[in-house]
Each structure stands twice: as C-alpha cells, then as structure tokens.
Amino acid sequence: MGDFVSSAPVGLKSVAYEVSHSKSGLAGIIILASILLISMVAVFSPENIIEKWNDPQAWLDKPRLAAPEWVTIFTGQNSLKTVIIKQEDFRKDVQKVAGLNTTKIELRARITYNYDTIPTEVNLNLEIISETRSLLTVRWVRPDGSSVLLLREAVEAGQKSVFTYRDRTVFENVQAYLQKLAAPSTLSVGEVLFSSEDSLLKGTAKLLKSSDVKPSRPYELVVEGVSESKFFDVNAQLNLLGSVYGLCGTDNMRRDIFVGIVWGAPIALAFGLVAALVVTLVQAVFGAISGFYGSRVDEIIQRVTDIYLVLPFLSLLITIQFIYKTTIWTLLIAVIALSLFGGVTKSVRSMALQIREEPYIEAAKSYGASRPRILFLYILPRLLPYTFANITVSVPAYVFLEASLSILGLGDPALPTWGKIISEAFSGGAAYYGYWWWILIPSIFIVLVSTAFALLWYSLDKVLNPRLREE
Amino acid sequence: MSVLLSLKGLTLYYRTRRGVVKAVDGVSFDLKEGSCLSLVGESGCGKSSMAYAIMRLLPRNTHTYCGELIFDGKNLMDLTENDLRRDFWLKKMAMVFQGAMNSLNPVLNIGEQLAEPFTIHLGLDKLEALKRAAELLELVRLPNSLLDKYPHELSGGMKQRVVIATALSLRPKFLILDEPTSALDVITQANIINLLKRLQEELNLTYIFITHDLGLSSELSDYIAVMYAGKVVELGDIVSILTAPKHPYTQKLLAATPKLLEDAKLEFIPGSPPDLAYPPPGCRFHPRCPYVMDVCKVREPEPVKVSSEHYVSCLLWERV
Amino acid sequence: MFVGFSKKYFAKRISLLAITLIVATYLTVVIANGGGLVDQILASQIRFDVSSTLSRDPSFNRLPEEEREKMLEQRINLAIQAKGLDKPFIVRSFIYLVDALTLRLGQALVIKSNTGSRAVVDIIMERLPATVALFTTATIIYSVLGILVGLVMARKPGGLFDRFMTMLAVVTGVIPPWFFAIIFLLLFAFYIRLFPFGGFVSVPSPTDPLLYALDVMYHMVLPLITWIIASFPFWAYITRNIVIQTIGEDFVTMAKAKGLSEGMVLRKYVLRPSMPPIITNVALALIASWQGAIITEVVFGWPGIGNLLNLAILSTDAPVVIGAAVVYAYLLVATVLILDIIYGVLDPRVKVG
C-alpha cells in the first residue's frame, strides 16, 4: 500500500548537536538520566528485592493501602506515619521469683502519640523462648492512666503475631472492657485503645493525645510473661501502622510502591530499549537489503513485510504468554520474532532506494566494493539518524506492551514491573475505591519515560524533517 | 502600444530557518501590451519568485512583499485577494508553473480540472463547461479523449499542454510561463514553442517567458531581462542584448550558452551565485566580476539607460 | 469521484490478506499446540459433534446407559481416525488450520454463551457486536476529528497550536488507550462520579427499549472519550504532515491561480489528494488500535471479545483464548481490506497498477 512518509538522510553529528541544543531534546535527556540514576540504585543494590517482593511475610511492618506521606502537606492533618518500637526499644525487667523456680519478664514500650488519626493497625510480634508453656499478659495503658487488658493466656514457645484489631481474644477482652464501662459495643478496637476513658464512659470515642494530659505522657504497652522454664525470654516488636507511608504509599499487600518503582525502572528501560533497538535495527537491515538489492529479494521482503504488518501481534503474544507463561525475557524474544519486518522495513527501503542512486554509491561500485560492503559501510550508516529516531519512539511502545500484558494477567510472574503494579492496582479496585497513588505513581513514571523518549524523537524529527517544521 | 505591466521596486522576501531570503529585491520595469519578455538567469536567482510576486501568489512564508505593481491600470498591491480571485487570476492574468508535471491534481481527471474555470467564473453547467474544456484541448492540439483521463496517464508534454490550456481557458491578456519546456525533449519543446507563438498571434497575448535557455528566449521574445541574485541587472530589446550585452554577467551568460554546430569553447562563470539570505554588499555580482572595482563592493548600482530600450545596472556604465 | 477498481490491485491485495490470515491462524495453532491444547480442542469438538448426532438418534436413546457410553466412545474413536487425529502433528496442524479458518473453534471448557451454548463460535459471535460497535464508533469519530484538527495544525506549521498538538500527538501516540482509561475511571467515575465504572448497561437494566439504548450509550461515553482522546492527536499529526506536503505541491498554487475559493482549494486540491497517503499511514495505527481494544475493553468491562479473552485467560479456557485470537486475525484482515477498498476508490493511480 503506497509509500510511507520518509525522511531524508542526515549526518549523525549534526543530529547529536541539534538534539542536545534543542529544548525538547535536552528535557528528554534530563528525564532519562534521572530515571537511569534510579535504575542504578536497583541494579547495584545488594538486596534481593525480587524475592522479597513476592513474599507477603516480608512486608508485615508496612501499612496496607497507605497513601504517600506527603499528602499530609495538603490535608494539613498530622496523620500517623508508621511507628515501629523495636525489640531493643522495649524496657525489659526480669524477676526471678525466689523459691518457686519461676521467672517473670516485663516488657514496656512507650509511645508518645500526638497524631490526629488513630493507627490503621496495631500489631505486636512476640518471640517467646521457653521450655514450657508460659502465661502471657498484654496490657495497654493510656496517657490518662486508664488501662485495657488485651491478652491473658497460656502460650506455647515460639513466634506469635498479634494483630490487635483482628485478634479474637483481644476483641473479646475489649468487649468485656466496654461492658464494664457500659460503653457502646460497636466501637472498634482501635477507637477503644486510643480514646480517653472519660469519653468512652460518655459513649463516644475521642482521640486522646499524649499532649492532652499535663504533663504530657506517652501510651504504654506492657507485656508480661511468666514461666517456670529454666531459661525463659520474651522479646517484642510493636508496629503502629498509619494511613500514610513513604514516598509512594503501599499496595494491598503492604508492599512499598517506591520499592516497586525503583526496581521496575531498570526492567522497563531494559525491556523497552532492547526490544526497540533490536526490532528497529533488524527491520532497518531488511529494509536496506530490500531497497539496495532490488528485484526478487525486494519482492520477497516486501510481501513478507506486508504480511507481518497485518499479523495480530498482540493476540499472538497473548496466546504465547497464556500457554507458556514465560518470563519477561522470553517474552522479549517472542516480541522480536513477531516484529522482524514492519513499518521501518518499508520506510528504510524507500530511503535506500534514493541513496542507491547517489553518485558515491556508484563510485564505490566501480571501485569493486562488494555489495554487502556497500550496504554496511555506505548505506546503513546514512540511515542511522532515522533509525535512532525510530528507536526512541518505539521504546515507550514496548514499555507499554509489557504493561498491557500485565493487565491481562500475563506479565512476568516474578518481577515487579511498573505495568504489573498498575495492573494489580486496577484489579485491586484502586480506581473503584480511589487508591489513587497506587495507580497514578507508577503511571507517572511510565508516562515520564515515554515522554522523555517522545521529546527525544521530537527533537530528532526536527532535524530529519525540517520541511515539516517551518517557521 | 500601451504599458500593460509596470513594476516599481517590487520586492519579495521569504522567511526561512537560515534567515530572510531576498528572492526579489527591488525590481522595476515596464512591459508593453502584446510584447514578450524573457526572464533569464542562473538557477536560484529568483525568476520564479518574481513570477509569484507579479501574480501576487505568495507562498506561506512570505516575509516582505512590497513595491508598486500596476497591471492594466490598477495597482494590484491595493487589491484584496478576493478581488484578484474574482477579476484578475485566470481572467486577466495567468501563470504556467515551473513544475507543470506537478501542476495537475493527481486525483481529479483532466476534464474536471479543465472545466473548473468555466463553472466557477462563468457559472456554466457541467456539460457546457466540459464542452468548453474540449475546445481548449483542441486549442493546444490534444485529443478530447483526454477529458476522462487522469494526470498519471498523460505524458509530460501532454501535461504541459493541459496546463497551458488551463491558463488560457478564460483568455487572459497576460501570461507568465515559468520554464514551460525545460523538462521536455527537443521535439516536444519545439512543438510547445510553436504553439506559444501561434497563440500569441491568435490571442494577442503579452508574455513573460522564464527560462535559462537564451537560445529559446531569442525565438520568442522581444525583450530580455537578465536576473542576478534577486535583481534585474540588465534589460533590453533582444537585439541589443544578444549583440551588445553591457553587463559583465550578461556577457558571461552569453559566452556560457552552447551554440549548435559551433566549436567555440564554452566558458563558465567562476564562483557560485550568492546565498540570497546573505547577499554581498554593493553590486551583488562583484565577487565574481572580472572588472570589479573597489566602489562595486560598497555601492549598489542603479539602472542606467544605455540606449532607447536598454538599461543596465552596473557601476562601469554609471561612470561613463 | 468513483474511479473503478483495478482487478489486478485487488487480486494482489486480497491474496496477500488471505495469506496473512492463514499465517496468523497457523501460527496460533502451532503456538497453542506447544501445550497440546489444539488436540484438546479438536477432541472436544469431535466429542460434541458425535454426542449431539447420537442423541438425535432415537434408537441410541433407547439403549441402556452403559451401552450408550461404549457406543459413544467407539464412535468418537472412529471420528478421530476419520479426521486424521492419530496422524503426526504436522498433518494435524493443517487439519486444525482448516477448522479454525472455517471458524470450527471447538467447545469452551468453562465459559458459556448467554444462550447456553458452549460452542466457541457462538460465544465469540455473541460478543462481536459490542466490540465492533465501540471500535467503529470510536474510529469514525476520532478519524474525522483528527483530520479536522490536522488541517488546522497545517494552517500555521510551527505555531503555538501546532506545536502543542504535535507534542500531544507524540505523547499520546506512545500511550495506549487503556492507560487513559484507568486514569479517566479514577477521575470521572471515582472523583467526579459523572460516568459509571464500566459495563454495558446498568444492573438491573431498564426494560424500556429507548431507556435501554440510552443507558448503553451512557456506558459507552467514557470508553469513547478515552479512545478518542488517546487516538485523535496522532491522526491529526499524520494529517498535518501530509497536508503540509500537499500544500507545497504546484497543483495547489495552480488551483489558487485558477481563482478557486480557499475552501474549494482546501477540499479538492489539498484534502482529496492527501487522503490516500493519510490512509496508508493510519493503516498501521488502526491495526494497533484493534489490539489496544482488547485491553481497553477489559478496563471498562465492555462485554466484547477483548473482555472475553481476559475472562478466558482468567478461567484458563484455552479454546476460547485461541478462538478469540483467530477472530482477531479476521478482524484485522477485514479492516485492512476495507482500507484497501477506500484507497482504491480514492486514488486513481490504483486503476492502472
């Protein structure tokens, strides 16, 4: 079907100059450099994020679906950011009860709480080292001196996580407490923990801050363990999770989206760049061969290209991914195989046809230069600027291709990619419930990369098609 | 004979990325009704631009367009584009463009393109207009079977004739032909020249004939204007110019024209024509002129009358 | 305006498209059989065919249960042999190729059509109208809008509007519509609550046919807007480039010199000759658009083939996945064929080609 709009061949040096001296080119370069820098963090970090990313246990100390911390600047609220009281921050008190061969350990955490919101979760991780069962008591002491019993039970040794908001025993204990106060039993555990006893007596829950009492006093969590074991130890960690977290917030599996963004960057760049580079170069070589050799070779390449152009690229890829569930890198190979011929073949061919007629090619022929030599040393270099321009526009297309497959649940099974984050956000109902950060932040990055390449292309095209940019 | 066209300081500059291109820079001359003027000069000296300037068909990147342009007693500069469209273009003045090969719309057939002037300007109905189109084809000696052909089905010479026929459709009295024959072989070329001669007699046309072929221009024209770098450097009746050229550039140009069956060695003019975005100061020809004087580098020459119908812009002649 | 078709041109294009269709389908078959899925689909088709012929036979229905089972198995084995499924894959692949091309796509494993049929063709055909309706409406609107905006851009190349639209085209040109879809859902459905979150009609759907139609249109607005915004700048940009090239042609100046009005020059001498190259250039964009449609449908829950494909992937219903791939190949080829025909009508040069 006819010819494609083609551009005249231009020298590489002038291209580089023009691009780095145009506003759009410079902007593109700056954005890309920043993203490259971010990628470096991921590439050189010793942490094995990829394993961590898929391990739900690894993210328990992060809040679920928390917005980025910087939203507090706009809401004006002093929302709780994550507060973690580590094992070493607990005050430990060990008492041997003489004669009875019993050990009593008391752990006490102090939390100065002056935030405007109650935590979304209060989670306690316990480690109990003992030969026998031990008696465990957990109490919550408010700044006003009132206290709530959360747990009193005999427990086995080992690790124990108490999600106070969801724990049955805690719930029952809190209900008993409310009954004692004759307060409404519909109040949630969080509301009960962080309200003053006075307000509960009045039947309402009013957030009590440390600074509401004079002098200011912290909340306290008291863990008490009693055991008859010869050796006995209790360690605890307390996580108060807020409604905001980090730079980019978290997803529904408590994963820090910032981590996903940083580790997704090199993947997006590598996938996009490799695909764009290989596909464009292969197509350009075929196009140059087609235009330069002419006759039968040309005819065959053109017909094959016509077929490739109409192939249902995406549904073939979908079928491949659906059946073989490959990694992103195998997918890359499939993408390349399905794009050996295409638009670039057509436009490079028409450019090669023009270059072929130029005197210096004739001259090279008359010196007896072989045809492949002429092709690779004389014709292809002339096409490089156009090829570069095409690589820059196709990188974003491939970055989005990966995202498209992710939306269909056919992305890489393990890697955290930007597309996968967006698709998980979408299927996690982020648009429906308004978890905007989960969608928008990876989207901004994917658009940023695309825009950077688009800007580069724009500045390249200005050099390649000056006629289209008059005035 | 009365003056049909009179230019005074006609100027046309283009805006480009490189700067302002001074394609036509203050050209003045008069053209009598019924005469033929050849405009000659090297490629890129502004001949086509001059034609556009006279027709007031300005490209989109026109930077400056000014001067006096009196045609048939009216200053075209004072008119609106609508006036031109209604009363002048094709009705009184027409132009055959340099790229006649590309002057026809590839997706419309010849009949439609030829009939258009009649339907639009004369309000004829389609059938009537097509009849007139057939007559036009006859005028340029083409079969009227061409009416339902498309441009790509015509040869170059045929297209050239169709374009000339279009230009003549409403019998204008003034016609600019921009290199109407340069892309054609000699036989077709001769055919077209004969056609133009015949039309001149039949229709009493006034021509401006643009060419870089001095031989061709001598065939047709009464006057020759020599252009160099956006200016007319010499203008005169054909005999004076061909036998007694005064401007060094004209002399060089004549020496560089091949003459059939003569063994004279062809001269060529050293150097290249100036970049019209940054023309040299003073006389624009001075960097290539064999007789260059110091004053040529600073002063621009004014046209000097050397005989009754012969003007030259050269400081050599100003001093005499 | 009608130019008359060139038999040679169309014979060439049609045979090419036919080959493309065969190649695409065959690739699908080969890829799919890597997991033995094609055989599975073939077997399911045969089982269905055999059992439905048998069940129409009264003498078969009178047999006791056990006998019936045995007979069924026997017949199925016979049919498998008759069909050549015991042959090597290379032979079987061609058998399935023919089946796929004639839309004998087997029985779905999980998904059912609204009428209760398990035939993949029925399931797909039921979804086809929704896809085609959305796609063609969007395409018509954004192509017309794109061409108009492109003309405005070409009026002042390098002007503010032109540069803005070019930038927009470059950026939207690389961003697929589904991406806008997600953002727009967040914006228009969640925050502004102007449009529904997706789907085809409200639940429960209005019983009045007029209200029903209005409700469908209401659900279509956001997908349409999304698609149009994502696509028209690129068309505008293509149009602009080609129109700028056309405006530089001598025949346009000549048309002006003929005293034609500006509108006429624009219509007959700029736009008309620009159409064939515009069509050539947007063909690729349209093919990409079809494929993007798959995901746009998923995001909007639009009950077309794209959504069906997603459902099939989620429920690992292989016959439906493969069937949808085959139908997409048909859709692409049909689109290109339509473009070829329009091209043939618009460009007289095709007549001799």
Ligand SMILES: Nc1ncnc2c1ncn2[C@@H]1O[C@H](COP(=O)(O)OP(=O)(O)OP(=O)(O)O)[C@@H](O)[C@H]1O
């Ligand atoms: N639309 C335009 N925009 C910018 N520059 C132009 C334009 N048209 C012509 N020029 C420049 O103006 C100068 C004169 O061009 P013009 O076409 O008038 O020359 P010419 O004498 O007709 O040449 P030729 O004999 O090759 O036709 C050239 O330097 C040309 O590059």
Ligand SMILES: [Mg+2]
């Ligand atoms: Mg010219």
